[in-house]
Amino acid sequence: MGYRVAVVGATGNVGREMFNILEEVKFPVDKMHAIASRKSIGVEVSFGNEILKCEDLEQFDFSKVDLVLMSAGGSISKAWGEKIGAAGPIVIDNSSHFRMDPDVPLVVPEVNPEAVNSIPKNIIANPNCSTAQLVVALKPLHDEAKIKRVVVSTYQSVSGAGKEGMDELWDQTKGVYVLGAPPPKKFTKQIAFNVIPHIDVFMDDGFTKEEWKMAVETQKILDPAIKLTATCVRVPVMVGHSESVNVEFESPLDEDEAREILREADGIVVVDKREDGGYITPKESQGEFPVYISRIRKDPTVENGLAFWCVSDNLRKGAALNAVQIAQLLHDKGLLKRKVLA
Structure with a gap:
């Protein structure tokens, strides 16, 4: 028997991807609910062969479901x-x-599955999209040689900023060839044919909150002793985050x-040939589950x-897929209970 599941934020990019992945992996669902804000009541979304009409977040009775994404x-x-x-x-x-x-446990199932054994608030957090793919890559290396320090530069797609970010890239790209790119609204500068070294708000130390998140989330998920510094950059790519990663270990590796x-x-696929095209770009990662690793080499x-080089579909492993994998982990451990309704 399946579970009663609700997706809150059902009309957004990640919400829709959650429906897709739940269906793809055949997660056991008995009844699915699409939940959104009042302005989206009645908007239709698809789940497998079903068409669901969005229900009002403020009126929905969450006591009748087993799992909420x-x-x-x-x-x-x-x-x-x-x-x-x-x-x-x-x-x-x-x-x-x-x-x-x-x-609240912060969980990437390939990295710290044991964290779900205690859920005091009945809440599990999904990490930042860039953190999720990074820790999947770091975990097996850390187990082997213990990581001291990580320096990472990200190349983050506009889908990380939601539909508004994707629309802005599309509209500006078209505009460049006609009357000129329309002024930025979602981003601080033009994103078409440009890169923007600014994601989230600036903090007092000069880092952005996105960069801070990568450091503290990696420490919470993987090891508090790891030192990490990040520079997070928005690039004119629709879907797929990329990262250039330099790692310093305590012992030789x-x-x-x-590579082995x-x-x-x-959760990792290595594509690492030292030849033209022997690496993965965000284009090839779109719609795929794994974290792809390429360009493995010694840092002298x-x-x-x-x-x-680390690439993944940010709407999948960076968000919706990781959430569904957490749900699968709960199911496999017998921690997801199906309520008996009166």
Whole structure:
């Protein structure tokens, strides 16, 4: 028998991807609910062969579902996350609101599956999209040689900023060839034919909140002793985040060993040929589940250093897929209970 599931934020990019992936992996669903804001009541979304009409977040009775997947933004999670968890279902939240809460596990199933064994608030947090793919790549290497320090530069697609970001890239790209690109609204500068070294708000130390998230989330998920510095950049790509990663280890790990370790790791595909096209770009990652690793090589500037290129579909592993994999993990561990309704 399946579970009663609700997707909050059903009309957004990630919400729609959650429906797609739940169907693709054949997650056991008995009854599915699409939940959205009042302005989206009645909007139709698809789940497999079903057409669902969106129900009102403020009127929905969450006590009648077993699992809630949330991707409606931090303000909605702040207002509703704990209320929903208190009503009984397990909440898997895609926003940043609960990630650093000590009573909320922050989970990437390939990295720290044991974290779901304690869920005090009935809430599990999904990490930042860039963190998710990074820690999948770092985990098997850390197990082998212990990571001291990571330097990462990201190349993040506009879908990470939602439909508005994708629309802005599309409209500006078309405009360049006609009357000129329309002025930016979602981003701080023109994104078409440009890159923007600014994601999320600036903090007092000069880093952006996106860069801070990568550091503290990696420490919470993988190891608090890892030092990480990031530069996060928005690029004119529709879907798929890329990362240039330099890692310093406590003990030696040569590139051939690292390549084999990564080939054997869960959730990773290595495409690493030292020839034209022998690597993955975000275009090839679109619609795919794995984290792809390419360009594995020694970093000669530090002792015990390696560099590599890391690519993944940010709407999937960076968001919707990771949430569904957490749900699968709960199911496999027998931690997701089906309520008996009166």
